[in-house]
Amino acid sequence: MNGQKARYYFENGYMCAESVLLAICEAQKIENSSIPAIATAFCSGTARTKGNCGALAGGILAISLIHGRTEPDQSVDLCYKLTQQLTAHFKNKFNSDNCFKIIDCDLSITEGRDKFKNNDIKQKVCLDLVEEVTDYTLNILTSEQKN
Incomplete structure (x- = not known):
């Protein structure tokens, strides 16, 4: 269901990382005026640099927002563990974590x-990525909260 919310955001003008982060924060009842702006540069393969998938980045941002450090002496272990779990799941499911490789488009050029746009890759590929990352991330976050 939350993946569908991310899909809704993505279909209505937000980009991949923004949509995932918005949907996860909404599901976790997190409000912050920096959301979705903090995710913008991670969209389109990290600002059209052929970097990581923005949907994956949105999930990682959400994990970090929830389990990241707020003091220098805090452990990174849980944040890293959940990020590694999400990244491994993503790579296993989509054979890469790289936007360029997944969509086969160089977004840095016209x-x-x-x-x-012309091959409707947003509909054919990216919407499913956004939905999958949102649902999976919420699943691991919820599982961790129960422990």
Whole structure:
């Protein structure tokens, strides 16, 4: 259900990382004026640099927001464990964590952005990624909260 909320955000103008982070924060009842802005540069393969998938980055941002350190002497173990779990799941499911490899488009050039739009890759690929990452991230967060 929360993945569908991320899908809704993505279909209505937010980008991948923003949509995932928004949906997870909404589900976790986290309000912050920096959301979704903090996720913007992670969209489109980290700002069109052929970097990590923005949906994955949105999930990682959510994990860090919930389990990241607020003091220098705090442990990183849980945050890292959940991030590693999400990343392994993502790579296993989609064969890569790299936006360029997943969508086969170079978003840093006009031709690549045209290919993305003209081949409806947002609908054919990215919407499922956004939904999957949101649901999986919420699942591991919920599982961890029960422990």
